[in-house]
Amino acid sequence: MLYFAFKSNPQNRPAPTPAARALRCTKDPTLETNASAGASTERTIELDHVQPQAFYGTQNRYFNLIRSYFPKLKITARGEQLKVHGDPGEIVLFEQRLEALLEHFHRHNSLSEVAVERIMLGTGPAEVRPAEHILYGINGQSIKARTPNQKKLVEAIETHDMVFAVGPAGTGKTYTAVALAVRALKEKSVRRIVLTRPAVEAGENLGFLPGDLKEKLDPYLQPLYDALRDMIPPERLASYLENGTIQIAPLAFMRGRTLDQAFVILDEAQNTTPAQMKMFLTRMGQSAKFVITGDRTQVDLPRQQRSGLGEANHILHGIEGIAFIELDERDVIRHRLVRLIAEAYDRSDLNAPESGFHPRKSQPRG
Numbered sequence: 001m002l003y004f005a006f007k008s009n010p011q012n013r014p015a016p017t018p019a020a021r022a023l024r025c026t027k028d029p030t031l032e033t034n035a036s037a038g039a040s041t042e043r044t045i046e047l048d049h050v051q052p053q054a055f056y057g058t059q060n061r062y063f064n065l066i067r068s069y070f071p072k073l074k075i076t077a078r079g080e081q082l083k084v085h086g087d088p089g090e091i092v093l094f095e096q097r098l099e100a101l102l103e104h105f106h107r108h109n110s111l112s113e114v115a116v117e118r119i120m121l122g123t124g125p126a127e128v129r130p131a132e133h134i135l136y137g138i139n140g141q142s143i144k145a146r147t148p149n150q151k152k153l154v155e156a157i158e159t160h161d162m163v164f165a166v167g168p169a170g171t172g173k174t175y176t177a178v179a180l181a182v183r184a185l186k187e188k189s190v191r192r193i194v195l196t197r198p199a200v201e202a203g204e205n206l207g208f209l210p211g212d213l214k215e216k217l218d219p220y221l222q223p224l225y226d227a228l229r230d231m232i233p234p235e236r237l238a239s240y241l242e243n244g245t246i247q248i249a250p251l252a253f254m255r256g257r258t259l260d261q262a263f264v265i266l267d268e269a270q271n272t273t274p275a276q277m278k279m280f281l282t283r284m285g286q287s288a289k290f291v292i293t294g295d296r297t298q299v300d301l302p303r304q305q306r307s308g309l310g311e312a313n314h315i316l317h318g319i320e321g322i323a324f325i326e327l328d329e330r331d332v333i334r335h336r337l338v339r340l341i342a343e344a345y346d347r348s349d350l351n352a353p354e355s356g357f358h359p360r361k362s363q364p365r366g
Contacts, residue, residue: 043091045082045098051235052079055105062111066101069120070094097122106186109233110140134179135186137230143179147331150176156323162281162290164269164313167327168342170334173293174267178227180291181263185245190289191261192245195224196280198271199250221248224267251276260285269294269309271301277308297345 047055056063056077067075073086073094082098084091100119105111132144132151145151150172156163157180165173181193199220218225228237228246240246251272266272266280269292284290294309301307316322329346332339 039088040086041088041091043084043095045084045095047080047082047102050080050102050105051233052077054109054233055111057111062113062116065113065116066098066120069097108136108140109138110136112140134176135183135231138233143231145176146172146333147327149325149327149331153177153325153327154180156325157289157291160321160323161288162284162322163292164309164316164322164324165291165293165327166296166309166313166324167331168295168297168329168346169332170338170342171327171331172333173295173327174223174265175227177265177291177293178224179231181265182228182231184263184289190263190287192247192263193240194254194259194262194264195221195246195248195267196251196254196265197221197224197267198269198276199252220250224248224265251280254280254283257283258285259283259288261287262289264288264290266290266292267294268298269312270296270299270307272308273301274306274308274311277312281312297342 057065060077063077067073070086070090070093072090073084075085075094076083084094097120100122101111101116104115104119108115132146132154134143134145134154137143145154149167153163153165153173153176157177165177167173178195181190181195184190185193197220225248232240237246241248251266262285264283269277271294272280280292281290292309292312296307296310299307313324317324329339329342332342
């Protein structure tokens with residue numbers, strides 16, 4: 001939890017920004033009085049949930065650049081703790097600049113010399129977020145909706161509590177949903193993220209895989225871990241996974257739960273049975289958002305088993321608050337061959353029944 005705590009706490013103080021909550025300060029209660037008197041004072045600032053190496057820069061280059069803009073202050077750093085000594089007025093200005101710098105760091109997950117200089121000088125235009133932008137990844141790159149249907153998916157998730165996104169491999173269904181979940185967590189719209197998949201073996205036997213249950217199941221959940229690693233710094237992600245802020249688990253582990261104030265994503269939903277799908281959808285609690293993604297062409301269920309995704313698609317259409325988004329080969333953002341492969345398979349399946357998303361007949365392996 002990020003927070004901003006003062007020893008003195010005047011009434012009617014405005015709510016702190018996320019960056020301000022990342023500062024935990026020990027402040028001389030006579031700071032404002034001393035500012036007019038010109039006396040020097042010392043301030044200790046704790047930077048919570050900030051990686052010092054990333055924030056200070058390689059060989060402290062960002063930290064040294066910050067210090068150069070405040071020559072009248074003595075600023076020292078040890079891990080997540082900053083000590084500032086000098087004129088109270090300068091300290092107040094330093095704190096304002098530091099808060100803006102932390103706001104930039106948390107938004108972009110990175111710093112640059114240009115950003116530090118602009119913020120320390122207090123100049124430059126305000127950053128404008130493009131409409132398709134979702135959030136910044138760990139290296140500061142913009143993660144955004146890149147195709148018209150992905151933009152429709154983002155809009156649907158923002159305006160509906162439950163969204164079904166169906167499309168072929170590589171269309172960014174899950175990645176876009178995970179990005180929106182991480183953004184919601186950063187903005188504190190939700191308290192946790194829950195990511196789940198049905199543990200369908202796809203022709204392989206889990207019992208023959210080495211390790212305990214978690215080690216057997218983790219390979220099936222790896223795409224979800226991969227997406228999170230693109231969006232959350234490693235130390236923070238490890239903390240979220242450890243304290244349960246982010247939970248990744250097989251679908252069977254959802255039984256009996258009520259998921260309140262959570263952003264919940266069911267991936268590979270074409271591999272759920274109708275009973276599993278009903279069980280999952282009825283886990284929805286207050287202030288929750290559910291996103292269900294799947295690919296009707298990659299059903300790994302036994303041949304006679306109907307897909308829960310196909311049934312839900314038929315039963316739930318028309319219910320207010322539930323949206324259905326279809327993605328297609330034009331939304332594929334992997335290698336160009338992926339789109340051509342998906343189109344070729346679609347042409348071969350033109351006469352195959354779609355209702356219920358039955359698995360295709362097994363082919364002999366060469």
